[in-house]
Amino acid sequence: MGVADFFTTKLDEALGWARKYSIFQYPFVTACCGMEYMATACSHYDVDRFGAGLPRFSPRQADVLFVVGTISHKMAPVLRRVYDQMTEPKWVVAFGVCTCTGGFYDNYATVQGIDTILPVDIYIPGCPPRPESVLDGLMKLQDKIAAGRQRY
């Protein structure tokens, strides 16, 4: 291993460590999963323990797009636009079965999983998911962020 490789590896680790504890999320809340998102974000489950306590309501300031709730075909271009407005590096969490697969809304109105319109990093199933599931998904996202490699 060369000296340059050593430094880039260590820099990646330092960046990953810093990023995993400063998740600025953009909650794209459209449906009932929002209640469970709020329960997770508030003091009882306290998402701030994971460094994700500051939702930004502008996609330009956010790192993680939380898609919380059913996405209809009418809403899909809006979601895609919000995703495009976020700056790199960015991650996407599909919160609840509706965002993962469409859930039981197998009909003319509903997007059958948001991964048909944008890349998804973490899927949190459940209708709605318990806060424990959300925290589990968040920790998996942290692992993914920490293990991320930069392109120099």
Next chain:
Amino acid sequence: MQGSDILARLQERFGAAVLAVHAEHGDDTALVDLRAVPEVLQFCRDDAALRFDMLMDLTAVDYLTYPGREDAPRFEVVYHLYSVPHNHRVRIKAGVEEEAPVVPSAVPLWPIANWLEREVWDMYGLRFADHPDLRRLLLYEQFEGHPLRKDYPVSRRQPLIGPRN
């Protein structure tokens, strides 16, 4: 006013234009001729004994493959009326033919009918004559067809972005 009295009053006033009445589970319903709908609704709203000042709901039904309705009109438009002063309700229904699915608009009587009729147009494709702004309410402009019609394919998707089926 009892439900049966409401139906009797409608029958007395409109005679043969009230095609049938029934009270399933206490929900008093009058099936009226489509051409008489504006007058019936106006009477329901303005008659001192009825005073249906609130249009609770306006929707439609597609009876395309409904058993026993082969000769009846394909659609029915349904009005749910409620009277705040008298605390009574009635349901008015009228058959709508598939060939000319045009219903007189109730917007002049109850402004809330504006959005309800737009929703019925969106979902069932029934037109409302003299509606001030008959656009889709819920779906997007690019959507083709009317999804709550029974002949809309259950698996047909029309996404604006992403894969089409």
